[in-house]
Amino acid sequence: MHLIEVKDLEKTYYIDSVQTPALRGVSFKIKEGEFVAIVGPSGSGKSTLLHVLGFLDRHTAGEYHFDGKTINDYSEEEIARVRNKEMGFIFQTFNLLPRTTVLENVKLPLLYSGVKESLWEKKARQVIDSVGLSHRLHHESSQLSGGEIQRVAIARALVNNPRIIFADEPTGNLDSKSGKVIMELIQKLNNDGHTVILITHETYTAKHAERLIRLSDGAIKEDAPVDHRLVAADHFTK
Amino acid sequence: MLIKYSVKTALTGLITNKSRSILTILGIVIAIAAIVLIVSIGQGAKDLILQQIQGLGSKTIVVIPGREPEGPSDFVNVFLDSLKEKDYKLLKNKNNVPGAEDIMPLVISSVKLSYFDETYQATILGGGDDEINNLMARIFDIFPDRGSFFTPQDVSSRASVIVIGDNVREELFGESINPLGEKIKINGRNFRVIGILPSKGQVSFFNFDDMVLAPYTTAQQYILGRKYFDRIIVVAKSEKVIARTVSDIEITLRSSHGITDPDKDDFFVETQADLVERVGFITNILTLFLVTIAAISLLVGGIGIMNIMLVSVTERTKEIGLRKAVGATNKDILRQFLLESVLLTAIGGIVGIALGVALSFVVSLILTYSLGLNWEFTFPLSAAALGLGVSAAVGLVFGIYPARQAAKKTPIDALRYE
Structure with missing residues (x-):
């Protein structure tokens, strides 16, 4: 069974009664454990697709099955639970809580998880350690570099051990050196068994994935395995 | 989300905007202090009057010539020589x-x-x-x-x-x-x-x-x-x-x-109990009247809270989006913002009670020493409890609209907000 299955997926924005189609009938399947890069120029609909897949937004037509169940069958509460337990998000703009420590930021998904409070600290420290930021536990985001902030965001995405990670231009706001570190980490997550869907407009970044879906003007132009996949040096495996 | 963390999150939100929070609760502080002060002075005045009436002894019955007055404005007394x-x-x-x-x-x-x-x-x-x-x-x-x-x-x-x-x-x-x-x-x-x-x-x-x-x-x-x-x-x-x-x-x-x-x-009989009851009634009405006026300032304070909470919701749109993205339900968000406004007003209530009690103590000292009245300071427990309850209720009532606005945001609109 596929983890994600979309068929003729459409998304149209209505702004002041003006229709703006962002996705015009997209179909594909993603197996558990895959690493898929969705690429395309600005305005191609790749972010919209990620938001729909990540339960952050609703599609307007077509079908979307997550874990064998169509999204329309999920209640409001279930959607929140899936976002909490099954999915992890990494954003281009990081989205850490301001004036909050690394540890507290990483704990955030645990607050809504139903996990026993006594385990929070241990789980958060574990994932912070896995992104190499143990020495930054009590620092606030204003005291961290961009690369470090994105690693905190990755730790936060991982803390509930989700099945799938959505990464929306995770290196977009970083210098190339920090970007490389982030891509190593993401590749490692995939190696550890997490399904990864990566959105990017950079060919170099996309080459870390094993499959590439190219979008243009809201439709799929290409869906193929990545040639000459880049395998990043693994700094984080101990 | 655990209530402990809801409170912690709400408190963090308030502390982050310290001076704004203080200015916002000022209205509540003043209103609650005024209510506590009025109730305390009202109680003191009532006690003083009752104490004077009862100076005559609870077994005393007074026979008065004339027709019994039918209300506070009925001053017509006939048969005064009866x-x-x-x-x-x-x-x-x-x-x-x-x-x-x-x-x-x-x-x-x-x-x-x-x-x-x-x-x-x-x-x-x-x-x-x-x-x-x-x-x-x-x-x-x-x-x-x-x-x-x-x-x-x-x-x-x-x-x-x-x-x-x-x-x-x-x-x-x-x-x-x-x-x-x-x-x-x-x-x-x-x-x-x-x-x-x-x-x-x-x-x-x-x-x-x-x-x-x-x-x-x-x-x-x-x-x-x-x-x-x-x-x-x-x-x-x-x-x-x-x-x-x-x-x-x-x-x-x-x-x-x-x-x-x-x-x-052509006469009427008044017991001390009648008198106590009548005086108590009058002072209660007076106190109620003054408390009603003070309550208007509470309303104004509540509107201030609502205003600031709406600003806070707008400012933290991205935070709301993030929380939803990591698993917060609408209920979690509603609770977080509601708790914030209730905490805000409850803190205002507590400060107001402390201020009101301190002021009424000072007033009792002034009345005792400068006017020579046998004025007894009583801690207005009921007013304090009422003040706390009412201020929390104000937070709840005036916080519900901003909190609902927060909960209604879709995660993607909130995350995209700049």
């Missing part, structure tokens, strides 16, 4: 009013006193009994500390003797003259001072310091020139027989006055 010597004698008869321990007629008037060149306007209170010693002193619980009270013989013989209050003594005689045995002129007639009351201030409705006490017979004959009484005071044997005694008094006086319809009574 209580006569005959009525007094009938009430004294143990067969008519078996529950009565003591009965004393009372006349009251304002008089001008003179001693050589000194004059003083005072109140004369005529009372006493022609058989029982010191009845008047006993009923009002005030005994002369120099000289003596008038005797039953003084009452029966209409002796020209008076007992004077402390202010009267000071104004007419000063410190150098011993007033005992001196003669004071009232309406051209000389009255011998036989006793001086200690300074006592206000007791019940009377300020004995400004009074002259005389046998009622003397006062009626030589000073007032009339035969009727202004009050007849009856002291019941116990609190249990008060109701029965009141009804005995009414039956006796109706038959004496030839009245068959109680609606046409």
Whole structure:
């Protein structure tokens, strides 16, 4: 069974009664454990697709099955639970809580998880350690570099051990050196068994994935395995 | 989300915008402080008045001439001369009013006193009994500390003797003259001072310091020139027989006055309990009125809270989106913002209560020391509890709209917000 299955997926924005189609009938399947890069120029609909897949937004037509169940069958509460337990998000703009420590930021998904409070600290420290930021536990985001902030965001995405990670231009706001570190980490997550869907407009970044879906003007132009996949040096495996 | 973390999150939100939070709750602080202050002063005033009424003793029943007033604005009093010597004698008869321990007629008037060149306007209170010693002193619980009270013989013989209050003594005689045995002129007639009351201030409705006490017979004959009484005071044997005694008094006086319809009574009977109830009612109404005015400021404070919470929701749109993206439900978000506004107003409430209590304590000190009132500071527990409850409720009511706005945001719109 596929983890994600979309068929003729459409998304149209209505702004002041003006229709703006962002996705015009997209179909594909993603197996558990895959690493898929969705690429395309600005305005191609790749972010919209990620938001729909990540339960952050609703599609307007077509079908979307997550874990064998169509999204329309999920209640409001279930959607929140899936976002909490099954999915992890990494954003281009990081989205850490301001004036909050690394540890507290990483704990955030645990607050809504139903996990026993006594385990929070241990789980958060574990994932912070896995992104190499143990020495930054009590620092606030204003005291961290961009690369470090994105690693905190990755730790936060991982803390509930989700099945799938959505990464929306995770290196977009970083210098190339920090970007490389982030891509190593993401590749490692995939190696550890997490399904990864990566959105990017950079060919170099996309080459870390094993499959590439190219979008243009809201439709799929290409869906193929990545040639000459880049395998990043693994700094984080101990 | 655990309530502990909700509170922590809410507190963090408030502390982050410290000065804004403080300014926002100022309205609540002032409103709650005003309410606590008003209730505390209202309670103090009520206690003071009740304490004065009860100075007359809880077993005291007062018979008053005239029709009973039907409301606060009903000042029409007719039959003011309806209580006569005959009525007094009938009430004294143990067969008519078996529950009565003591009965004393009372006349009251304002008089001008003179001693050589000194004059003083005072109140004369005529009372006493022609058989029982010191009845008047006993009923009002005030005994002369120099000289003596008038005797039953003084009452029966209409002796020209008076007992004077402390202010009267000071104004007419000063410190150098011993007033005992001196003669004071009232309406051209000389009255011998036989006793001086200690300074006592206000007791019940009377300020004995400004009074002259005389046998009622003397006062009626030589000073007032009339035969009727202004009050007849009856002291019941116990609190249990008060109701029965009141009804005995009414039956006796109706038959004496030839009245068959109680609606046409030319007298009315008032117990201390009636008076306590009436005064309590009036002070409560007054307090309620003032609290209502203070409550308006609470409303204004609440609108301030709503305004600031709406700003806060807008400012933290991205945070709301993030929380939803990592698994917060609409309910979680609603609860977070609601808790924030409730905490905000509850803190305002607590500060307001502390301020109100401190102010009412200061007021009680001022009243006690500068006005010489026997004012008792009481911690307004009910007002404090009410204040806390009301301020939290204000947070809930005025926080619900902003919190709903927050909860309604879709995660993607919130995350995209710039």
